[in-house]
Amino acid sequence: MDRSQGRTGGIASGSSHEAPTFTRNRALQIEEPLIFEMGQPGRTGVDLPEPPKTRDRLNGLRRAGEIGLPGLSEPQVVQHFTRLSQKNYAIDMGVYPLGSCTMKHNPRINEKVARFAGIGDLHPLQPVSTVQGALELIDRLAHWLKTLTGMPAVAMSPAAGAHGEMCGMMAIAAALEAKGERAQRRTVLAPESAHGTNPATAAALGFTVKPIPANERGRVDLAALKAALGPDVAAIMLTNPNTCGLFESEIVEISTAVHAAGAYFYCDGANFNAIVGRVRPGDLGVDCMHINLHKTFSTPHGGGGPGAGPVVLSAALAPYAPYPWIVKNGDKWVVAEDGAKVEGQPLGRLKAFHGQMGMFTRALAYIMSHGADGLKQVAEDAVLSANYVMASLQETMTPAFDGPCMHEVLFDDSFLKDTGVSTLDFAKAMIDEGYHPMTMYFPLVVHGAMLIEPTESVAKEDLDQFIATLKSLAQRAKSGTEAEAFKAAPLYSPRRRLDETLAARKPILRWRPSNTFKEAAE
Amino acid sequence: MADVKYTDEHEWIRIEGDVGTIGISAYAQEQLGDVVFVDVPAAGRKVAKGESVAVVESVKAASDIYAPASGEIIEANAGLAETPGDVNTEPMGKGWFFKMKLANKSELDGLMDQAAYDAFVKGLS
Amino acid sequence: MRYLPLTAADRRDMLSVIGVKSVDELFRDVPQSARLGAKVAGLPDHLGELEVERAFQAYAAKNVSPSVAPFFIGAGAYRHHVPATVDYMIQRGEFLTSYTPYQPEITQGTLQYLFEFQTQVTLLTGMEVANASMYDGSTGASEAVLMANRVTRRAKALLSGGLHPQYRGIIETTAHWQGFKTVSGKADVEGLEDLIAAVDKETSCVVVQNPSFFGHVRDFAKLAEACHAAGALLIVVVTEVVSLGLLKPPGEMGADIVVCEGQSIGNGLGFGGPYVGLFATKEKYMRQMPGRLVGETVDADGKRGFVLTLSTREQHIRREKATSNICTNAGLCALAFTVHLTLLGEAGLTRLAELNHAKAGQLADRLAAVPGVKVVNASFFNEFTVALPKVAAPVVEALAAKRILGGVPVSRLLPGDASVEKLLLLAATETATDGGMDALVAGLKEVL
Structure with missing residues (x-):
């Protein structure tokens, strides 16, 4: 089919809800072209002075032709991106129960302090004498992270959770190398319910990933784990609380067995929000754990980043932490950078400069706002809210495991059996009700998984409304007569279901003058 | 009539002389959903039995295709680049993946025939 | 606590619906030895907004802005x-507090600006396809080498002495732990380095920077030819993306992968991050790219829309066979880049x-x-x-x-x-x- 003709056949239409308007807009829903379809030559959104006259020193390598960027004025730019923003759902608009993502309130004081002159505008390579406050700030956050986790060291530079995993697993590889065991220990154990980043990270480092089974309670099967441990095992990668929203009740036995076998325990800290201020991973025998500052500590997700993924390290792994880190030398803060003579055997460098400073600032503001008392309350309210959702929906939907759960509750799709409604359809119907869907089809160990994480940020009356909505949808689905309506959802969102097969079969990843999209003439 | 056999990974192989043509079964394409891309091996590549030689992708899944026998790839289905949907519409026909020259036909002895495979699939649901 | 809406009465009601007496019962799966009776010791209690602001003013006062x-x-x-418009736009809650656009029906805003971002990156670099961002230029450079290793099925990278030393350090760290070789040129202070003779049949890629770490502006067309003759890829790193407003783009020099630090457009210095990595390549290598990609499609009504696509390369589907373990990227910094570059035109x-x-x-x-x-x-x-x-x-x-x-x-x-x-x-x-x-x-x- 030729997409440039628009309104192609082959896709179920059924858009009777859409009254035709001349503009194709629907009141506040404005159809918005691409910037490349809007520009005019000679228009600009900036006023820059005439450059002073100097000699050209570009070595004859001036760009020959035009770049091809469109010209828009400032009001056009503001309108364009404002209209785009109005096509997004966001935490600021309501419940965002995306399991394992911790979509909690993002306080604006964090944004304000991150932009202070003297913090937000510092260059990473200014002389250290001119950035003493910035180094102190990083050290202060490091202190909080170490104390909250009960771990002696933290590597601050990883840019996000997956990057932190890479850092932690490299530290494990470094520790094995130092012991002369790296060639022998090539296996990493991970449960089948693990985040995809775990096997991806382990495999990138040359480890073979061996799955370990879960028991009927949704936890690691301890006997199977013990059987899998041996002189070939480098580490176990385990999320705790796990991706089914359950605390690994035999975690101490697990870490003891792992250490007895000469292996290390990598903990995926994605779900730290369930236990922050109440349980210290260091007390569970963890060797390293990344902390997603954009989850537990509220730095905004920003449509998919930036994040930050500091990694706390046990005494066994601390000597291998990557450059750079900050130390106090007398009354001065200094940075240990590449090549610095230091104790230990740093594994190298993972990122330019000092890490995600802007995220450090926001996370520290959040942490100081809560304090030790408030963070404990965060974990308690998050766990309370998830259990409240579970208790309220256990007659209507089907929890995958018995409670209590931690900060998120996992349902399977058995309540939808024989209704003709799938997990996907159910989620899309939530969109029409004004909610962002929960995480779907993850973890992979549960059929038609629906993972709901309400977080501590939702008021009880809003939780009640959310619960009532899910009950209503479940009852509609079970009525057996509305499968078609579910399949057609969503109807009221800026776009209806998108053709992902078409997108993947004939990838169009950029705008070209020839593929300007034209709606077919009526 | 060519001899068609199946692996328990839901691949089929049609044997004509010492040449085998390989694809995935109707059941497999149904499980995958709309196929959007098939990564086929280059002609001339020597492969061992059980080696991952191709990848078939839908929007939400990717599956490896393993060589059912040792030998040399002699032709890949170039048409799949333009119309990967052939795997869905004609899994046993236009949706074939590659042809290989079989080094040792006895390696195929353990594979299922049509009746055995039908029973195998029935047992899965 | 101003961020926590549940009242004591709410908590009591919720506990009774759950059927437990206290929240401690919900933590009963935590081993006794790891349960903290009270809050974590040695840390202060919560502060009001004014006190938090003062604390950060004190940090700022110890720096030279x-x-x-x-x-x-x-x-x-x-x-x-x-421009002020950039910072305003990225602070709109619909952008700031949205997640990765996994539900395209209600994240067209994010998806469309990422499609615009990808297009802008291809135009600046002179390449055919670009992804929806990497963490930054430095980590992007390391991912580019890994991609070249996949494409060429080789495992030796030549690193120019004009490459930013920290970028080089990251690639060397990756090489050590992921198992490939690097050969690094000595510091190219004069800008006269010639790597052509060093390219051989084992070389997966040559990594150069333009302008170089020492500032030199060079033409890499001949190096690109030498790379291609040997079956290797040329990776061009650009740490000052504004230079592409004036300079011949790497794509016109024959680059196979271009990685830029995008910070200069739209993003403040921020003491080193978060920044935004631009990653572009040729269409034929599209499926070997790391990171997220946004593609155009249509919805059930035939209207144009955008989705995350070619996801089977990524860790959440491909797991141990993924092209990269990257998940979260630099979405909001990419928005800042796109808004600023749109203003500039x-x-x-x-x-x-x-x-x-x-x-x-x-x-x-x-x-x-x-x-x-x-x-x-x-x-x-x-x-x-x-x-x-x-x-x-x-x-x-x-x-x-x-x-x-x-x-x-x-x-x-x-x-x-x-x-x-x-x-x-x-x-x-x-x-x-x-x-x-x-x-x-x-x-x-x-x-x-």
């Missing part, structure tokens, strides 16, 4: 003016680049007139190297004592290399003023 000091530091991060970006080049030219001419100072570069964009008559690091410290942020001593990034200890790297952007240049020249004359 570039806004109050003559400023000439670059070396991979550049101080540019960011063709005319604005060209003018901005001209202005940077001219300011740097003025600075070079003035420094060349300082006794004992020699400008090393014959070519540069907005950054260049000077040789001082004495060791550079103490000079920079002495300037800092006068509240002048006068460049980066090369030895900070190449410690232990005696041949670079008198070298100073200086950048001038559109933010440089005549007064600032006067102060730097006067300061240098005093401390040299």
Whole structure:
């Protein structure tokens, strides 16, 4: 089919809800072209002075032709991106129960302090004498992270959770190398319910990933784990609380067995929000754990980043932490950078400069706002809210495991059996009700998984409304007569279901003058 | 009539002389959903039995295709680049993946025939 | 606590619906030995907004803000003016507090700006496809080498001596732990390095930087030919993306992968991050790319829309066979980049680049007139190297004592290399003023 003709056949239409308007807009829903379809030559959104006259020193390598960027004025730019923003759902608009993502309130004081002159505008390579406050700030956050986790060291530079995993697993590889065991220990154990980043990270480092089974309670099967441990095992990668929203009740036995076998325990800290201020991973025998500052500590997700993924390290792994880190030398803060003579055997460098400073600032503001008392309350309210959702929906939907759960509750799709409604359809119907869907089809160990994480940020009356909505949808689905309506959802969102097969079969990843999209003439 | 056999990974192989043509079964394409891309091996590549030689992708899944026998790839289905949907519409026909020259036909002895495979699939649901 | 909506009465009601007496019962799966009776010891309690603000003002007061000091530091991060519109736009809650666009029906805003971002990146770099961002340029460079290893099925990367030393360090770290070889050229201070002879049949890629770490502007067309003749890929790194407003794009030189640090457009210095990595390549390598990709499609009503696509490369589907473990990227920084570049447009970006080049030219001419100072570069964009008559690091410290942020001593990034200890790297952007240049020249004359 030729997409440039628009309104192609082959896709179920059924858009009777859409009254035709001349503009194709629907009141506040404005159809918005691409910037490349809007520009005019000679228009600009900036006023820059005439450059002073100097000699050209570009070595004859001036760009020959035009770049091809469109010209828009400032009001056009503001309108364009404002209209785009109005096509997004966001935490600021309501419940965002995306399991394992911790979509909690993002306080604006964090944004304000991150932009202070003297913090937000510092260059990473200014002389250290001119950035003493910035180094102190990083050290202060490091202190909080170490104390909250009960771990002696933290590597601050990883840019996000997956990057932190890479850092932690490299530290494990470094520790094995130092012991002369790296060639022998090539296996990493991970449960089948693990985040995809775990096997991806382990495999990138040359480890073979061996799955370990879960028991009927949704936890690691301890006997199977013990059987899998041996002189070939480098580490176990385990999320705790796990991706089914359950605390690994035999975690101490697990870490003891792992250490007895000469292996290390990598903990995926994605779900730290369930236990922050109440349980210290260091007390569970963890060797390293990344902390997603954009989850537990509220730095905004920003449509998919930036994040930050500091990694706390046990005494066994601390000597291998990557450059750079900050130390106090007398009354001065200094940075240990590449090549610095230091104790230990740093594994190298993972990122330019000092890490995600802007995220450090926001996370520290959040942490100081809560304090030790408030963070404990965060974990308690998050766990309370998830259990409240579970208790309220256990007659209507089907929890995958018995409670209590931690900060998120996992349902399977058995309540939808024989209704003709799938997990996907159910989620899309939530969109029409004004909610962002929960995480779907993850973890992979549960059929038609629906993972709901309400977080501590939702008021009880809003939780009640959310619960009532899910009950209503479940009852509609079970009525057996509305499968078609579910399949057609969503109807009221800026776009209806998108053709992902078409997108993947004939990838169009950029705008070209020839593929300007034209709606077919009526 | 060519001899068609199946692996328990839901691949089929049609044997004509010492040449085998390989694809995935109707059941497999149904499980995958709309196929959007098939990564086929280059002609001339020597492969061992059980080696991952191709990848078939839908929007939400990717599956490896393993060589059912040792030998040399002699032709890949170039048409799949333009119309990967052939795997869905004609899994046993236009949706074939590659042809290989079989080094040792006895390696195929353990594979299922049509009746055995039908029973195998029935047992899965 | 102002962020927590549940009241004591709410909590009681919820506990009773759950059927437990206290929240402690919900934590009963935690081993007894790890249960903390009280809050974590040794940490303070919560603070009001005013107190938090004061604490950060105190941190800020201990730093020297570039806004109050003559400023000439670059070396991979550049101080540019960011229009107020950019910061306003990225703080809109619909962008700021949204997640990765996994539900395309209600995230078309994010998806469309990422599609615009991808298009802008291809135009700037002269490449065919670009992804929806990497963490930053430095990690992107390392991912580019891994991609070249996949494409070529080889495992040896040649790293130019003109590559940012920290970028090189990251690639070497990755090489050590992920198992491939690197060969690094020695510091290319003069910009005369020739890597052609070093490319062989084992080489997966050659990584060069333009302008180089030392500021030189070079044409890599012949190197690209040599790479392709040997079956290797050419990776071009750009740490100052504004330069692409004026310079021949890497795609026209024959680059196979282009990685840029995008910070200069839309993103403040922020003491090193978060920044945004731009990653572009040729269409034939599209399926070997790391990171997220946004593609165009239609919805059930036939309207144009955008979705995340080719996801089978990624960790959440492909797991241990993924092209990268990257998940979260730099979405909001990509938005800042896109908004700023849209404001600039063709005319604005060209003018901005001209202005940077001219300011740097003025600075070079003035420094060349300082006794004992020699400008090393014959070519540069907005950054260049000077040789001082004495060791550079103490000079920079002495300037800092006068509240002048006068460049980066090369030895900070190449410690232990005696041949670079008198070298100073200086950048001038559109933010440089005549007064600032006067102060730097006067300061240098005093401390040299």
